[in-house]
Amino acid sequence: MSSEGARVWIVPDGFIPERSTGGLESHEAICVLNPSRSDARISLTFYFEDREPVRGEGVVVPAERTRHLRTDRPEEVGGAEVPRGVPYAVRVESDVPVVVQHSRMDTGQEALALMSVLGHPVER
Amino acid sequence: MSSEGARVWIVPDGFIPERSTGGLESHEAICVLNPSRSDARISLTFYFEDREPVRGEGVVVPAERTRHLRTDRPEEVGGAEVPRGVPYAVRVESDVPVVVQHSRMDTGQEALALMSVLGHPVER
Amino acid sequence: MSSEGARVWIVPDGFIPERSTGGLESHEAICVLNPSRSDARISLTFYFEDREPVRGEGVVVPAERTRHLRTDRPEEVGGAEVPRGVPYAVRVESDVPVVVQHSRMDTGQEALALMSVLGHPVER
Amino acid sequence: MSSEGARVWIVPDGFIPERSTGGLESHEAICVLNPSRSDARISLTFYFEDREPVRGEGVVVPAERTRHLRTDRPEEVGGAEVPRGVPYAVRVESDVPVVVQHSRMDTGQEALALMSVLGHPVER
Numbered sequence: 001m002s003s004e005g006a007r008v009w010i011v012p013d014g015f016i017p018e019r020s021t022g023g024l025e026s027h028e029a030i031c032v033l034n035p036s037r038s039d040a041r042i043s044l045t046f047y048f049e050d051r052e053p054v055r056g057e058g059v060v061v062p063a064e065r066t067r068h069l070r071t072d073r074p075e076e077v078g079g080a081e082v083p084r085g086v087p088y089a090v091r092v093e094s095d096v097p098v099v100v101q102h103s104r105m106d107t108g109q110e111a112l113a114l115m116s117v118l119g120h121p122v123e124r
Numbered sequence: 125m126s127s128e129g130a131r132v133w134i135v136p137d138g139f140i141p142e143r144s145t146g147g148l149e150s151h152e153a154i155c156v157l158n159p160s161r162s163d164a165r166i167s168l169t170f171y172f173e174d175r176e177p178v179r180g181e182g183v184v185v186p187a188e189r190t191r192h193l194r195t196d197r198p199e200e201v202g203g204a205e206v207p208r209g210v211p212y213a214v215r216v217e218s219d220v221p222v223v224v225q226h227s228r229m230d231t232g233q234e235a236l237a238l239m240s241v242l243g244h245p246v247e248r
Numbered sequence: 249m250s251s252e253g254a255r256v257w258i259v260p261d262g263f264i265p266e267r268s269t270g271g272l273e274s275h276e277a278i279c280v281l282n283p284s285r286s287d288a289r290i291s292l293t294f295y296f297e298d299r300e301p302v303r304g305e306g307v308v309v310p311a312e313r314t315r316h317l318r319t320d321r322p323e324e325v326g327g328a329e330v331p332r333g334v335p336y337a338v339r340v341e342s343d344v345p346v347v348v349q350h351s352r353m354d355t356g357q358e359a360l361a362l363m364s365v366l367g368h369p370v371e372r
Numbered sequence: 373m374s375s376e377g378a379r380v381w382i383v384p385d386g387f388i389p390e391r392s393t394g395g396l397e398s399h400e401a402i403c404v405l406n407p408s409r410s411d412a413r414i415s416l417t418f419y420f421e422d423r424e425p426v427r428g429e430g431v432v433v434p435a436e437r438t439r440h441l442r443t444d445r446p447e448e449v450g451g452a453e454v455p456r457g458v459p460y461a462v463r464v465e466s467d468v469p470v471v472v473q474h475s476r477m478d479t480g481q482e483a484l485a486l487m488s489v490l491g492h493p494v495e496r
Contacts, residue, residue: 252380252494270481277459279459312419347382347383349384349385351487353485359483362476362478364476364488364489366384
């Protein structure tokens with residue numbers, strides 16, 4: 001089962017909404033499943049429109065566990081600071097194959113909206 | 125037509141919202157199409173952030189039928205209990221090729237939101 | 249450019265909501281792009297949970313055109329009658345490669361929700 | 373890293389909603405990540421139901437940058453005019469591999485809705 005997934009995933013549309021309404025905070029999560037029997041060590045590269053990429057390092061997803069990493073919490077994405085209200089893209093690299101999905105909750109305007117995509121798998 | 129789809133599918137972002145408003149209940153569904161001429165016998169593995177995986181067994185999707193399995197109903201997912209309000213991921217394994225999509229309805233904050241992804245196909 | 253896309257696409261999660269609020273009607277669309285220089289002739293197979301599949305035939309997507317086919321309008325899906333409020337799945341088959349995306353607008357509970365997936369490509 | 377992504381991407385379901393409510397304008401964005409070390413030069417072909425395709429040319433996504441291109445702003449999509457309220461599809465072609473995601477925000481009916489798909493990759 002160790003070869004399920006890919007080592008590199010890319011998600012082009014990242015954007016943490018600035019505003020929230022109601023009790024649910026606008027946020028995004030990079031959802032990783034590690035179905036293998038080995039822990040996965042993950043690094044993240046955040047790309048922007050007008051500045052150099054920013055790296056987050058040393059995120060661990062244990063064997064047979066999932067982690068849903070909030071991009072607005074630097075401690076969950078290896079120390080990277082991702083500003084709100086700014087378009088970004090993200091590349092996820094793992095030392096063992098994983099599967100990556102990216103989801104957004106936007107409560108910026110009464111009620112809430114969700115969107116989600118599986119990343120684009122690159123290296124198998 | 126028996127080779128359309130894949131035997132293993134992975135969806136990293138599972139989360140059954142705790143709250144519902146209005147007449148529609150927050151829920152998720154694992155939607156399976158079996159386009160083949162043979163019944164499909166399906167097992168599900170649910171992965172969590174901080175506990176061992178949970179298995180559901182013996183779900184049948186008949187030949188040339190679809191089933192939309194509610195993850196909050198153990199009787200629809202082979203007996204697995206998936207708690208609300210907890211991040212999870214799911215791996216679907218079938219004995220014949222199928223196609224898997226995962227959708228969420230969230231009515232946790234006035235109005236409703238939907239999200240949906242096709243799973244990541246692993247073994248063909 | 250005639251090989252861009254696939255001849256068979258599958259979408260497991262179909263569901264035309266029964267209720268609508270406001271001015272926008274709940275609906276789904278099967279969005280097809282034919283980027284080739286030849287007209288595409290398309291047939292659709294709708295699968296259900298508890299009845300035989302239903303076929304729609306003879307839908308044409310002209311060369312270098314897109315069509316967004318409403319599943320609640322039999323005249324747009326080759327004569328197939330897809331009931332509201334019933335889970336279904338759909339398989340799209342074309343005589344030339346096309347690209348297929350499936351989207352839902354749900355206005356069943358104040359405000360509106362959208363979801364969309366690219367189909368699962370089968371034969372290239 | 374120059375081979376991550378694809379040179380051609382297709383998104384069948386484009387539609388810029390005509391109405392907006394609240395402070396957020398209904399819009400779509402073609403989100404491109406160029407993870408390579410070379411600038412990407414991009415052309416876009418917009419397909420319609422009842423008219424000839426329209427081209428946009430000369431969009432640049434610099435090396436290691438993302439751009440989220442609003443389809444309602446001709447200056448962001450190489451000069452192409454995409455009307456609101458009309459179904460379209462889009463094909464993105466790049467001279468270096470990129471990754472393409474397409475997202476819609478619809479605020480046409482109180483509250484907001486989001487949908488997003490990764491494009492269908494064609495040439496690697």
